[in-house]
Amino acid sequence: MTDRVLSSNRLRGALLRHKRALAIGALVLALVFLAGAQFFEPSEPEPVGGPPMVRRLTEEQYRASIADAFAPDVPIVGRFERPVRAEGMIAVGTGQAGMSPFAIEQYDASAQTIASTVLGERRAQFLKCGPKNPQVFDPNCARSFLTQKGRLLFRRALSDEEADKYVDLARKAGRQLGNFYQGLELSLYTMLVSPEFLFRVERMAPAADGAHPQLDPYSKASRLSFFLTNSAPDDELLRAAESGELDSRAGVDRQVSRLMASTRFEGAVRAFFADMMQFDRFGDLSKDPEIYPAYNSDLAQDAQEQTLRTVIEHLITDEGDYRDLFTTRNTFLTRNLGIVYRTPVPQRGEWVPVTFSPSANRAGIQSHVSFLALHSHPGRTSPTLRGYAVRQVFLCQDVPDPPANVNFTAIEATAHKPNVTARDRIFQHATEPSCAGCHKVMDPLGLTLENYDGLGTFRRHENGALIDTSGSLDGTDFDSTNGLASALHDHPETPRCVAERMYKSAVGRDITWKERYYLDWLISGFEDDGYRIPALMRRIATSANFFTVTRPAPAGTLAFGASGGKSQGGKL
Template sequence: MITKRLFIIPFVLLSVISGCGDYGSRDALSEPEPVGGPPLLRRLTDSQYHATVADIFGSDVPVVARFGRALRSDGLISVGTGEAGISPFSLEQYDSAARGVADYILAAERRDKYLSCAPENVSEFDENCATDFVKKYGEKLFRRPLSDAQIARYVDAVKQGSAHLGDFYAGLKYGLVGLMTAPEFTFRIERVDQDSNGVRQLDAYSKATRLSYFLTNSTPDQELLRAAKDGELDTPSGVEVQVRRLQSSDKFELAVRAFFTDMLEFDLFDDLAKDSEIYPAFNSKVAADAQEQTLRTITYQLLERHGDYRDLFTTRETFLTRALGVVYRLPVPSRSGWEKTEFPIESGRAGIQTHVSFLGLHSHPGRSSPTLRGAAIREVFLCQEVPDPPPDVDFSAIDDPEGNPMPTARDRLWAHNSQAACAGCHKIMDPPGFALENFDGLGSWRQLENGAEIDASGSLDGLDFSKPSEFGVALSQHSETPRCLAEKMYRFAVGRDTVWYERSYMDYLIAKFEEHNYRVPELMRTIALSKNFFAIAAHQEHIAELADRSE
């Protein structure tokens, strides 16, 4: 796999490996023939579920449910959605959510908004009205027209519910709950077509679904479903029309937010705890605002300013609330809401890696952690895998600094690293972690630790720095920073890890990213328009051919 680079491989060797997928004379800016992967069955994420319900029924429709912890695989929940099962608890939550939606939209005071028909007698079953309802919402929920057998099944469910409860609208609720708890809704089930040349790819409605969730984080709208029905998504020009339309919509920002929420592991905030005596400023509002601050900064830099992705690690522009101002020790005049601001040079902050959302998340409840932060820098921003520590490591010098003659984390970790089993890992993790030691376990600035001056200097794979802001420059200039983003974006889009035979495509994607000055919307457009995006894996003998051709 090209996305997992073990920390023990020297950086120079990593650079050689990452560039070896050119297949000889191939033009780096010419898309290689697609390899593809299997058709997937991907569970909707929580945010996708909520967005889908809002787009189908309205943003005012409540969804009261928690669907269980998401599985993170290969660094992304979007990959884990294709690997996770579904627990009995989650099934109960889907049923509860569906019942809540059905009760809301079919309430007497609102049902006229959602129904284009009404029964002559509310106590009797109306087949025509039930069929109209099932067809209309079935296509929206299943993201494709229902088959005759499916229509008959859910109309029959409405009939049975009406007969059992003596109320046609109660029967409609029964049918709608059935639609919303069906695998065709809760999972994105991909189906495959084969063209006249025998090439396998997603069918038109699966293309529409993959496009929509990648570029809007929600279900296909009526225009996209129409394009699928009319065969427009089977042509490059038809796909391009829809990609441009979706990227120009307001919902494109939601897709960018969804990707960075996943990449930055913001789901871990659900379990984040801080010692209230050490960090009294931390609370649930600060945790929520910290995530929103980073997402606002990202969308401002990447969408509003159409900026270079690498500048996220050096920018001092950001947005704050008064609650965050307490942590950052910066004045925020507004009592409520957000204010655009800029970190002062003397604050020592530059880049999203100096935000509370990163610093507080990758720390212990009562202290900072160069190791956790350094590992997160490697894994989140550089796609370098850092293994877990061996089970018999002695953490006493790190965990109990009281009365320790080594006052700073750098001193204590230096002693800790004398253990042979630890030295290799910490040599990679600690330098980027030390660069952020001027920030405590919540993310507030400090100059001293236990009365000793903090040394934030170091080197990131040959890029030297002496303070946090210079570390941001080093991170922005690291060759793996944009490569990692491109790889994660592709995996996010297709819902699986890349395979070795796709290294040529990844080189192409990264070259296009560079050509477009590392602008994320252009990267997403390149992915959405590429043949690889819809490709389904060829037979094993063809994979073997590709392998032979690459030798």
């Protein structure tokens, strides 16, 4: 009996110890779960991708491609037509842009000049072979030059058939012109007007049954290079594509690290933010010289450069939090800008770092001349344009266009009357039923920015009246430009917007409906990384979804959800 009691006690003790061990284990697991962001990172959702794209080169990409293939000082004489903007970005519009007769003429003129420069006056710099007698055709030299340059211009190796075609064209032209070099020049010109150069044509790789279709290696290289350098793939990246390196995660990681460490990475970030900030519109911007005598083309260039220098210094050099761009007082000025900002800049023609005091009311890039002047009228401010721009550019929120029959007479007539401010002028539109809905979401932001005139100079009075700068942003009230800066910094759509735009810019299209989970994963990772833009770009470039594509729909069918999907939230 005693033995049975002892045995029973031992069993109960063992069970108790086991329960305690389970409880301790559960507690440890709970603590780890609560600190989950510290130990675990949610894996990327199943890749779904979108359709492969055909994207026209932007002006910057065209110029960079010619510089990389030949030299930065090779002249480009053609003018570039106005780019198409879609989803708020030229980078997306390049996938929807056609080609006008004007564009074809300009590409033709540029191609002729480039080819004649490379194989004419500067032939010795770019061509290291050739016959002693120009009337003799040298097939080996022609093939070597054309395949080498064609590889860089077409962003892939030429097929044997293509190489034969361009060599044969050089042979026939050289025979007719009586000069080997002129025949080679014509063949190069033909490459420069080819759609294979002017458009980024993405192609799918053969995929096994059940596997996710992906871009082929050369298309992967192009997508990586234009996203991370805003230029065509260099020789090393093309080599990685040819060797199969880009088919592995480790290979992609190596190339992403290399490209992001290069000096060209900064150019890609500058291009993205210039696109996002709509700086291409400066070409059409005008200001009344009597009202704003300080405005000229030099100031316009300096204003854009100021914002881009601020972006690069904060996001790349300092690896700062993206949201702090809306509150930072650190920037750079030239003497021209110093006049507008009323900040002395002693050095003429030089950029100097400046930190505005808290009382200067210059917190964030939304207080820069580049934003304020761009979203104003030639002779006055516009709270509506500025409020619309804040919503659209920084928060990715859609605001409908105004009705076609809006009457602006009352606003124009009272623009410069004594004791009349912009708040007084837009009262009529804000209370008109057909206008009130949109004005309620735009004007409270723009009215706070009324402390800046139509050029961006700070002021406290308009037409002799004290400016009321009270406003609000989605439930957050403020009464100063510094308050607006904090509200933009803290708004949940601020980081979501830039992440969404960054991905759209990278793939050249809108987000598909099935990609919404990928976008949520991307934004969650952006938050975990402290809202660092380089980390966001690396996350995109190394994700499986970045290279995944969908198969084209069968002819005669309607494919829903191929584009047009929006991220959850953020749209008005």
